[in-house]
Amino acid sequence: MKRRGRGIACMLYPVGATSYPNPGSAFVKVNPDGTAVVFAGATDVGQGSTTVLAQIAAEALGVEFAAITMVTADTEHTPYDFGSVASRVTYVVGNAVRQAAHQAKQVFLAAAAEVLKLDVSGLDSAAGWVYAKGFPERRLPVAEAAARAYALSGRPPLGASTFNAATTFLDPETGHGKPYPCYVFATQIAEVEVDTETGEVVVVSIAAAHDCGRAVNPLLVEGQIEGGIAQGLGYGLLEEMVLEEGKVKNDQLVDYVIPTMCDMPEMRLAIVEEPEPTGPYGAKGIGEPSLLPTAPAILNAIYDAVGVRIRELPATPGKILAALQDMRVPSERGPS
Amino acid sequence: MEFAVVGKRIPRHDAVSHVTGRTLYGVDIVRPRMLHARILRSPHAHARIVAVDVSRASRLPGVCAITAADVPCNRYGFTHVDQPVLADDRVRHRGDAVAAVAAPTPERADEALQAIKVEYEPLPAIFDPIAALGPDAPRVHGDTNVAARVNIRYGDIERGWQESHEIIEETFRTQMVEHCHLEPHAALAELDSRGVLTVHASVQRPFLIAADLSKILGLPMNRIRVIAAAVGGGFGGKNEITMEPIVCLLALKAGRPVKAVYSREEEFQATTVRHPYIITCRTGLKREGALVARQVSILSDTGAYVSWGAWTLSKASIHAAGPYNIPHVKTEGVLVYTNNCVGGAMRGFGVPQVAFAYESHTDTLAEAVGLDPVEFRLKNMMKDGCVLPTGQVLDKVTLQQTVVRAVGLARPEEDRTP
Numbered sequence: 001m002k003r004r005g006r007g008i009a010c011m012l013y014p015v016g017a018t019s020y021p022n023p024g025s026a027f028v029k030v031n032p033d034g035t036a037v038v039f040a041g042a043t044d045v046g047q048g049s050t051t052v053l054a055q056i057a058a059e060a061l062g063v064e065f066a067a068i069t070m071v072t073a074d075t076e077h078t079p080y081d082f083g084s085v086a087s088r089v090t091y092v093v094g095n096a097v098r099q100a101a102h103q104a105k106q107v108f109l110a111a112a113a114e115v116l117k118l119d120v121s122g123l124d125s126a127a128g129w130v131y132a133k134g135f136p137e138r139r140l141p142v143a144e145a146a147a148r149a150y151a152l153s154g155r156p157p158l159g160a161s162t163f164n165a166a167t168t169f170l171d172p173e174t175g176h177g178k179p180y181p182c183y184v185f186a187t188q189i190a191e192v193e194v195d196t197e198t199g200e201v202v203v204v205s206i207a208a209a210h211d212c213g214r215a216v217n218p219l220l221v222e223g224q225i226e227g228g229i230a231q232g233l234g235y236g237l238l239e240e241m242v243l244e245e246g247k248v249k250n251d252q253l254v255d256y257v258i259p260t261m262c263d264m265p266e267m268r269l270a271i272v273e274e275p276e277p278t279g280p281y282g283a284k285g286i287g288e289p290s291l292l293p294t295a296p297a298i299l300n301a302i303y304d305a306v307g308v309r310i311r312e313l314p315a316t317p318g319k320i321l322a323a324l325q326d327m328r329v330p331s332e333r334g335p336s
Numbered sequence: 337m338e339f340a341v342v343g344k345r346i347p348r349h350d351a352v353s354h355v356t357g358r359t360l361y362g363v364d365i366v367r368p369r370m371l372h373a374r375i376l377r378s379p380h381a382h383a384r385i386v387a388v389d390v391s392r393a394s395r396l397p398g399v400c401a402i403t404a405a406d407v408p409c410n411r412y413g414f415t416h417v418d419q420p421v422l423a424d425d426r427v428r429h430r431g432d433a434v435a436a437v438a439a440p441t442p443e444r445a446d447e448a449l450q451a452i453k454v455e456y457e458p459l460p461a462i463f464d465p466i467a468a469l470g471p472d473a474p475r476v477h478g479d480t481n482v483a484a485r486v487n488i489r490y491g492d493i494e495r496g497w498q499e500s501h502e503i504i505e506e507t508f509r510t511q512m513v514e515h516c517h518l519e520p521h522a523a524l525a526e527l528d529s530r531g532v533l534t535v536h537a538s539v540q541r542p543f544l545i546a547a548d549l550s551k552i553l554g555l556p557m558n559r560i561r562v563i564a565a566a567v568g569g570g571f572g573g574k575n576e577i578t579m580e581p582i583v584c585l586l587a588l589k590a591g592r593p594v595k596a597v598y599s600r601e602e603e604f605q606a607t608t609v610r611h612p613y614i615i616t617c618r619t620g621l622k623r624e625g626a627l628v629a630r631q632v633s634i635l636s637d638t639g640a641y642v643s644w645g646a647w648t649l650s651k652a653s654i655h656a657a658g659p660y661n662i663p664h665v666k667t668e669g670v671l672v673y674t675n676n677c678v679g680g681a682m683r684g685f686g687v688p689q690v691a692f693a694y695e696s697h698t699d700t701l702a703e704a705v706g707l708d709p710v711e712f713r714l715k716n717m718m719k720d721g722c723v724l725p726t727g728q729v730l731d732k733v734t735l736q737q738t739v740v741r742a743v744g745l746a747r748p749e750e751d752r753t754p
Contacts, residue, residue: 006746007699007709008710008739008743009691009695010658010713010735010739011658011659011687011691012655012658012659012718012730012733013655013687014651019650041542041543043539043540043541043542043564043567044350044566045540045567045569045570045571046567046568048348050348050349051346051348054349055341055342055344055346056342058340058341059339059340059341059342062340064341065341065344065346070349073542073563073565074542074562074563074564075542075546075560075562076532076561076563081543082543082544083540083541083543083575084541084570085540085572085681086685127340170650173487174487175486175487175488175489175653175725176488176490176727177726177727178726178727178728179654179726179728180728182732183730183732185659185733185734185735186738187735187739187741187742187743188742189742189743189745189746205746207742207743207744207745207746208742208745209738209739209741209745210738211734211738214343216342216343217343217344217345217346219345219346220348228683231683234513235513235688239511239513239514239516240511240512240513241511241513241514241604241609241677243463243512243676243677245461245463246381246430246463246675246676246677247381247430247605248430248601248604248677251600251601251603251604252600252601253516253600256514256516256604258516268745268746269745270738270741270742270744270745272738274732274734274737281339283342287683288683288685288687291688292684292687292688292691293691293695295688295691295692296691296692296694296695296696297695299692300695300699300709309696309700311506311507311508311509311696312509312511313508313511314511
C-alpha cells in the first residue's frame, strides 16, 4: 500500500562569521569608456557568486551589468579573500565590492561635476549615466565622465576596499560571544509517498521558503535552493559511505547513489526578503542553509505517512520496512 | 528603494561558456611537456612506516618520485597541526599518502607506483567513535583520542529540568557522506618565466592554499601564485590542500609542469567527508507545550585528522538547540579521532546533522503534548529579541514568515491568496 504524509522542518543559519576575522576585499578600476574591471579574491565554486558580485559592482557604479568584467580567485592578481565558505561571499565580499566601487565612482562623479557645473554631492549615477539627483535631465554618460577623469583630471577612477564584520571571540568556558554577523531562516515542507510493501520513499513535493536578506539575483537564489534540496534529499534517503576496517566499500557513484533528476520532487519556492542593514543592498546569503531543512522534513513526512520514526540517517527502504514490521509485531523496544 | 541591477534575474555571466563546453575547469588545464602525478596510499588503516623505497620507481624513464623526506615542512592543519602531506612515522587511515610519482604518461606513473616498496608494521586500529573514548582504545595521536571539546551553557539547566512537566530524550545518528562534486580535485603546478610557482587548482580557498604552500614548501608568498579558475563544485570538500604540495614538489624536482587529478575512489577514501554524529537531545517542556530546557550532546568522528572538525563541532553546538526560544540550554560536543576517513567542511558545517536531530525531536515533542507540528513550532520559535545559547541577540527573525509561506506553498489548493 502507498501512503502519503507531510513533514515540516525549520532552521536558522548564520552568514559569515565573527568569532574569527574573515575579511574579503576588492579592487575596482573604471576604464575611460565607462566599463569597469573588478578584482576580487572570491572563488565562484558554481554557486554564481561572481555574477552576484558583478551585479553589486554595476549597481554601485551606476553602470550596466554588461559593463563589468570580473577577475577573481587569483592570489597574485586579486586582493585577499578568506574563501568561498560559511555562506559569506555575497555578504562579506559583496560589501567590499560595493565600497570599492563607491570609491571609484566618486572620482568620475567629480569629473562629471566640472562638466555639469554642479557640486559632486548633488550627483549620482545609474544605468550608465551620471545625473543630478532629483533633476535627471541634467546628465552625462558615465563614459564621458570617466574619460574626462583620465584625460583632463589626470585621476583614473580606482577603488580598493576590505570588509570584515566586527570580531568577538567566544569565551572558552561558557561559549558566549557573538559568533555571527547575521542570520537567515527557512522552512521546508515535504510531501512523501511511502510504499509499505517495499519501504521505498518517493518525495512528491518540497515547499521551501527561505530568507536570504535581499535577493541580489532571485534566479541564482532559486538555483541554490533547488541544489540544496537535491543534496538534502540525498542526505535524508540515499547517501551513506560504508566503511569496513576504514576502507570505503562503495567508492564509486554506482554504489554510492546521489540523487538524479529522476529523484527530484516538484519544488515550490518562496524567497522571503528581509533586507539586512549591514549587507550589500540588504543581502545576506543562501548557500548552505538551503540544504538544512530537507532531510528532517522528509523524515518527519515519513513518520506522518506510516508512523515510523527513523533516527539514523539515511532512511533507507530496509530501515523503514524493519520499523514497519516492529510496529506490526509488538516488541519490547522503547521509542529510542 | 528601486535598484537597476540588484534584484534582477540575470543569467550567470559564465552560463554560455559552461553549457557550450568552453569553460576550462581545473581538470581541463594542460601544458606542453606536462608530467602526470599519481599518489601511493596506505593499504592499512593504522600502521608504523618502517621504510619507503622509491629507488626502483625513480629509475624508470622520465619518472620523478618523492617521499616525506622531500617535504620541507610536513605538517599542516587549522586548529590542530596534525596532518602530514606524505606520511612519515605512521599512516593513520587508508587515504594517507605515502609517496608520489610524476611521469610522462599516466600509464608510466601507474607503473612507477607499483615499483615503490613500503614496509609497514600494522598497528591496532579504532573505527568506533564511542569505543575510541575508552581507556584501552588504540591512540591515533598522542595519549588521548579526544581531539576537542565544545561546551555552551545558557541559563540554568538544572532549574530547567525542575520547572519542566515532561522530559523527553532521543538519540540520533547521522552517516558519513562525501561531497560528490562532479569535478574531482585537480591541480597543475608550473614555474613561470619569473620563477613564480603557479598552481591552477580546483579549490574554494586559493589564499589559504597559497599560505599553506608557503609554509610547507618554505617559499615566500610572492613566489607562489594559486589560481582557482572555474570550479566544478566544492560543497566544502575543496577547503584545504590535498595534492597541491605534492604536484609543486614534483614540478620543482622534475623542472616540468606536473598535474594530478583525483580518481573518484580517491575522492571517497582520501579527501574529507561529512562527520558522522551521534546526537542526544533531552528536552524539558511544560504541559501546554512551552519549551523550558534542552541538553544536547554530540559525539563527532573526525577520523584520522582534525581538519575542520573542531570548527564544525563548534558551529553544530551553537545551533544544536534549533531555532527555538529555550530559557535553559546546555550543549556538550566531543570530537574524537579514529582511523576512519577524515571529517572536514561540508555544506552546513555540522549543522545539517544537528538540524536532522532537533527537527525530528521537535515533532516527537509536539506529539507528546498533543500539538500539531506547525502549531508547536509557531508557539516555540524564535522571534526578534530572542537569544542564542551564546548570548547573541537576534533581530530580523523571519521564521514565522517562512512557516506561513511554506504552508501556503505546500497546500496550494487550499491557500491561493497572498
